[in-house]
Amino acid sequence: EIVLTQSPGTLSLSPGERATLSCRASQSVSSSYLAWYQQKPGQSPRLLIYGASSRATGIPDRFSGSGSGTDFTLTISRLEPEDFAVYYCQQYGYSPGTFGQGTRVEIK
């Protein structure tokens, strides 16, 4: 199975700052089949990005995804207070679909 490694484990930033989250795959992800989710405590994951760079319905444009092959990035251009959460990447190009271990974005 494809292993996804997210870095950093924790990102400490202030509101208004730019956040850059990384997701690296153990092998190339087919057709950029990579998604990003946001999860807040006690809530279900919320889809942000699919196809590496397509925003899901209702997702603000401060969230953007990029990358291909084995290296993918989620960028939050200017952090809003509601953006502090845990973020997961997921590859769905090969079965089984797998998730990264998560990056926590916390308030500095």
Added chain:
Amino acid sequence: QVQLQESGPGLVKPSETLSLTCGVSVDSISGSYYWGWIRQPPGKGLEWIGSIYHSGSTYYNPSLKSRVTISVDTSKNQFSLKLSSVTAADTAVYYCARPGRTAMVTSYFDYWGQGTLVTVSS
């Protein structure tokens, strides 16, 4: 908007079988989706368990395949998960979810249930 709701016991004894059901509303389970189960141990990441099509076709994570059974009841618009021989390592929040890609086993998930915590303990 699609709604999914998990239901089932919150406490299961070791070696017994965990059973959960996911009710789907505002969408037909007979649509072209492989409906999925995903779990998340407390404080940890997400793991895809398996998925099912309305025809009954199933796909399971190889790491759990020997213990997992997913079934569908189209008349009730719901699908179910059974996980046998559970241990403390199976303690997790269990989510059911609808994929964003039609007719594809592997997909991202755009609609999720609220999740239900199942604790394995005697």
